[in-house]
Amino acid sequence: xxxxxxxxxxxxxxxxxxxxxxxxxxxxxxxxxxxxxxxxxxxxxxxxxxxxxxxxxxxxxxxxxxxxxxxxxxxxxxxxxxxxxxxxxxxxxxxxxxxxxxxxxxxxxxxxx
Numbered sequence: 001x002x003x004x005x006x007x008x009x010x011x012x013x014x015x016x017x018x019x020x021x022x023x024x025x026x027x028x029x030x031x032x033x034x035x036x037x038x039x040x041x042x043x044x045x046x047x048x049x050x051x052x053x054x055x056x057x058x059x060x061x062x063x064x065x066x067x068x069x070x071x072x073x074x075x076x077x078x079x080x081x082x083x084x085x086x087x088x089x090x091x092x093x094x095x096x097x098x099x100x101x102x103x104x105x106x107x108x109x110x111x112x113x
Contacts, residue, residue, distance in 0.1 A: 002087045008098075015104040020046060024102035027053035028084035029063035029073035033102045050098040051075040075099055 003011065016022045021037040034054035036046060042057040055061070055070025063071035075081050075097040088096045 002089060002095075004089050005091065008086070008088045012101060015101060020049075023049065025050050025099040026084075026102050027055075027063070027070065027073050027099060028075075028081045029053065030055070030071040032070045034070065051096075053099075 012020075012023050016024065019036075021040055022035060024033050024035045026033050030053060032053060032055065034049065036049045038054050039046070039049045039057065042054060044052070044054075044057040048057065051074060053060070053063075053070045053073040056072045056074060058070060060070045061072055063073055075085055080097045081099060085100050086098050088098050090096065
């Protein structure tokens, strides 16, 4: 889905509230769901939660079917979001590939890594 930056933020707040540590995104490569809190705990920046898999910050490797706690995937890599992500359009028209938001009722986002 394509969102303006304003629409994207509004949708995130609608799903998870204003606290970005509760926002959750799905890695398009391994399917792992991680929250902003997971990224904060791993020492990553807030922008990492929507463009990289948590495994990139916790030492996980290449995505495989056995990737349970993340992998090293990034939306800004050669294959982007594998057609499974979203696009955020900034005010100047720049299109930024981002991981798909998780469904707000998904229990996986509560998992602690």
